[in-house]
Amino acid sequence: MGHTAVVGHTAQVTNASGASPAPRGRRPAHGEPVIDRAFALLTAFTAARRSMTLAELSRASGTPPSTALRLARRLLQLGALERGADGRYVIGLRLWELASLAPRGHGLREVALPYMEDLYEATHQHVLLAVRDGAEALLVERLSARDAVNVLYRVGGRLPLHSTGVGLVLLAHAEARFQDQILARPLVHEPEGVPVSPAALRRTLAEVRRTGLAVVERSEPGPVVAVAAPVRGGDDSVVAALSVVVPAGGAEPRGLSPAVRATARALSRSLGSPRSAAPPGTGP
Amino acid sequence: MGHTAVVGHTAQVTNASGASPAPRGRRPAHGEPVIDRAFALLTAFTAARRSMTLAELSRASGTPPSTALRLARRLLQLGALERGADGRYVIGLRLWELASLAPRGHGLREVALPYMEDLYEATHQHVLLAVRDGAEALLVERLSARDAVNVLYRVGGRLPLHSTGVGLVLLAHAEARFQDQILARPLVHEPEGVPVSPAALRRTLAEVRRTGLAVVERSEPGPVVAVAAPVRGGDDSVVAALSVVVPAGGAEPRGLSPAVRATARALSRSLGSPRSAAPPGTGP
DNA sequence: AGCCGGAATTTCATTGAACGGCACACGCGG
DNA sequence: CCGCGTGTGCCGTTCAATGAAATTCCGGCT
Numbered sequence: 361m362g363h364t365a366v367v368g369h370t371a372q373v374t375n376a377s378g379a380s381p382a383p384r385g386r387r388p389a390h391g392e393p394v395i396d397r398a399f400a401l402l403t404a405f406t407a408a409r410r411s412m413t414l415a416e417l418s419r420a421s422g423t424p425p426s427t428a429l430r431l432a433r434r435l436l437q438l439g440a441l442e443r444g445a446d447g448r449y450v451i452g453l454r455l456w457e458l459a460s461l462a463p464r465g466h467g468l469r470e471v472a473l474p475y476m477e478d479l480y481e482a483t484h485q486h487v488l489l490a491v492r493d494g495a496e497a498l499l500v501e502r503l504s505a506r507d508a509v510n511v512l513y514r515v516g517g518r519l520p521l522h523s524t525g526v527g528l529v530l531l532a533h534a535e536a537r538f539q540d541q542i543l544a545r546p547l548v549h550e551p552e553g554v555p556v557s558p559a560a561l562r563r564t565l566a567e568v569r570r571t572g573l574a575v576v577e578r579s580e581p582g583p584v585v586a587v588a589a590p591v592r593g594g595d596d597s598v599v600a601a602l603s604v605v606v607p608a609g610g611a612e613p614r615g616l617s618p619a620v621r622a623t624a625r626a627l628s629r630s631l632g633s634p635r636s637a638a639p640p641g642t643g644p
Numbered sequence: 645m646g647h648t649a650v651v652g653h654t655a656q657v658t659n660a661s662g663a664s665p666a667p668r669g670r671r672p673a674h675g676e677p678v679i680d681r682a683f684a685l686l687t688a689f690t691a692a693r694r695s696m697t698l699a700e701l702s703r704a705s706g707t708p709p710s711t712a713l714r715l716a717r718r719l720l721q722l723g724a725l726e727r728g729a730d731g732r733y734v735i736g737l738r739l740w741e742l743a744s745l746a747p748r749g750h751g752l753r754e755v756a757l758p759y760m761e762d763l764y765e766a767t768h769q770h771v772l773l774a775v776r777d778g779a780e781a782l783l784v785e786r787l788s789a790r791d792a793v794n795v796l797y798r799v800g801g802r803l804p805l806h807s808t809g810v811g812l813v814l815l816a817h818a819e820a821r822f823q824d825q826i827l828a829r830p831l832v833h834e835p836e837g838v839p840v841s842p843a844a845l846r847r848t849l850a851e852v853r854r855t856g857l858a859v860v861e862r863s864e865p866g867p868v869v870a871v872a873a874p875v876r877g878g879d880d881s882v883v884a885a886l887s888v889v890v891p892a893g894g895a896e897p898r899g900l901s902p903a904v905r906a907t908a909r910a911l912s913r914s915l916g917s918p919r920s921a922a923p924p925g926t927g928p
Numbered sequence: 929a930g931c932c933g934g935a936a937t938t939t940c941a942t943t944g945a946a947c948g949g950c951a952c953a954c955g956c957g958g
Numbered sequence: 959c960c961g962c963g964t965g966t967g968c969c970g971t972t973c974a975a976t977g978a979a980a981t982t983c984c985g986g987c988t
Contacts, residue, residue, distance in 0.1 A: 394947095414964075451746040456743040463694060464726070474788075516750055
C-alpha cells in the first residue's frame with residue numbers, strides 16, 4: 361500500500377513564488393454530509409455530559425473547531441442548542457419541544473400517565489414505562505416515591521433487554537430473527553455480572569409470553585422485584601412494557617401481578633388494541 | 645476556471661430536434677443552508693399534525709419534493725424521524741432521547757417531579773411546571789387527575805404569558821425591557837377574549853412580585869383558579885413557575901397559597917437557589 | 929381493463945454552501 | 959514575560975446539496 365505517492369498534497373499549487381504560498385483552505389467539504397455533522401454535535405451530549413464548551417464539543421464530536429463553531433452557532437439560532445449562564449452549550453428547549461411530538465416518546469407517555477398514576481398510588485414505589493429501540497429498551501416514563509428503593513435508570517435512558525422486567529417483555533414479543541441476534545451474543549445479568557445461558561433465557565421468554573408477565577429479581581444495589589406486562593397498540597403488536605419495581609422483602613411481589621396486568625390491558629385498550637377490546641364475549 | 649472547454653460529455657448532443665434541450669438540473673443550491681432545511685422539516689410537525697406523508701412534509705416545510713425526500717431519508721437514518729406502520733413520517737424516538745438531556749426540559753422536570761407529586765397528592769387536580777421561551781411559556785410537566793377539570797394545555801405546548809398563572813409569574817420576573825415589549829402589543833385574556841389594559845397588567849405584575857404569587861381565574865371552559873409561584877435557580881434568577889389549577893367552586897383557592905409557595909421554595913432550594921437556602925440565619 | 933391524478937422516487941448538470949487550515953485576540957497560570 | 963488552550967474571524971477551494979424533469983408506483987374511477 362505504500363505506493364500512495366505521499367508527496368505532500370500541498371505542493372503542486374506552488375505558484376511562481378516557490379517558497380510557501382500558504383494556501384488558505386485546503387481539504388474542503390469531504391465525505392460527511394452536513395446533517396450528520398450537526399447530529400454528531402448533538403449526540404456528543406450524554407447524561408454524564410449535559411453541558412460542554414466549544415472545544416469539548418469539537419473534540420467529542422470529532423469536528424474541527426472552526427466547523428464546530430459554525431454549526432453550533434446555527435444550532436443555537438434554531439434553538440436546538442442553548443448557552444447556559446456560564447456560556448457552556450446545552451441541549452435547547454426548542455429541540456425538547458419538538459421532540460415532545462414523538463409518538464413513541466411523549467405521545468405514548470401522554471396517554472399512559474393516568475394509568476401509571478393509578479398503579480403508583482397502589483404501590484408507592486416505582487412505575488416504569490419503556491419501549492424498544494434497537495437492541496435496548498428506552499425508558500419513556502418513571503414515577504417514583506422520594507423514599508423508594510434505588511433505581512438504576514433515568515427517563516430518557518437505556519436499559520438492557522435481557523435483565524430487566526420491561527426488557528424481557530419487549531424481547532419476548534419481538535420478531536424471532538431479532539431475538540436470535542440478541543441470544544447469539546454473550547449476555548450477563550446486568551448489575552451483578554452473572555452470565556445468562558441462552559437456553560435459560562429462551563425458556564424465560566417463552567414463560568413471559570405464556571403468562572403475559574415478566575418477573576425479575578435483582579439483588580445488587582438493593583433487593584428488588586420487578587413485575588412487567590406488555591402494552592399493545594392499535595395493530596395488536598406489543599409497543600411498550602409497563603412495570604412496577606418494589607423492594608423484595610414485602611409479601612406482595614406476586615400479589616401485584618393482577619394489578620400490573622390489568623393496568624397494562626387498560627392502557628392497551630385506550631391505545632386501540634383490538635385484543636384488549638372492552639367487553640369480552642362480544643366478538644365480531 | 646469556467647473556461648475549461650466544457651465540451652459537454654453527454655449533453656448538447658440534442659439530436660436534431662432542436663426545440664427544447666431540457667436541461668436536467670437547473671437552479672441548484674441557492675440561499676438556505678442545509679441545517680435550516682432539515683430543521684424546517686422537523687418543525688413542520690405540530691401537535692395537530694404528528695404524522696405526515698412525504699408530500700405533506702414537502703408542502704408544510706416549503707421544500708421541493710425531491711429535496712424533502714433526500715433530507716427525510718437522512719433524518720430517518722439518524723433516528724430523528726421514523727416511519728409509522730402506515731408509512732407516514734413521525735418524529736423519532738432518538739430525537740426524543742437526545743432532547744431528554746435539555747436542562748430546561750427534562751432536566752428541570754427530573755428534580756421537580758417529586759415536589760410536584762407532593763402538591764398533586766394534596767390537591768388531586770392539576771399541577772403545572774413551565775419555563776419561559778421567547779414570548780411564551782412552555783409547559784414542561786403537568787400532573788392531572790383523570791377526573792380533573794378541563795385543561796387547555798399539553799406538556800410540550802405553549803401558554804400565553806399574560807393570561808395564565810405560570811405566565812404571569814414568569815413575566816413578572818423577566819427583564820424590564822422584555823416586559824415592555826410584551827406590554828406594547830395589544831393583549832387579550834386568552835380563552836374569553838377580554839382585552840387587558842397595560843396599566844392593569846402592570847399593577848398585576850407588581851402585585852405578583854410583591855406577594856410572590858400569581859392568582860388567576862378563568863371562566864371559559866370551566867371556572868377554575870390557578871395559583872402560581874416562582875422557582876429560582878442557582879443564580880437566584882427565576883427559572884420556572886409552579887402552579888396548581890383547581891375548580892373555582894371550592895373554598896380552597898387561596899388556602900392553597902402556602903402549599904404552592906412552600907413547594908416552589910423547596911424546589912428552588914434543591915436547584916441551588918441561595919435565596920431559598922436551607923436554615924435561615926446561618927449566613928456564610 | 930384502461931385511464932387518470934397524485935405521490936414517491938430516480939436522474940443529473942450546476943454551483944454556492946460548507947469546509948478547515950491558518951492567524952489573531954484573550955485569559956490564565958507559571 | 960511567555961506558553962498554552964480556548965474562542966473566533968478569514969478566505970481560497972471544491973464537493974455535497976440542489977431541484978426541474980423524467981420515471982415508476984399506486985389507488986380510484988370509469
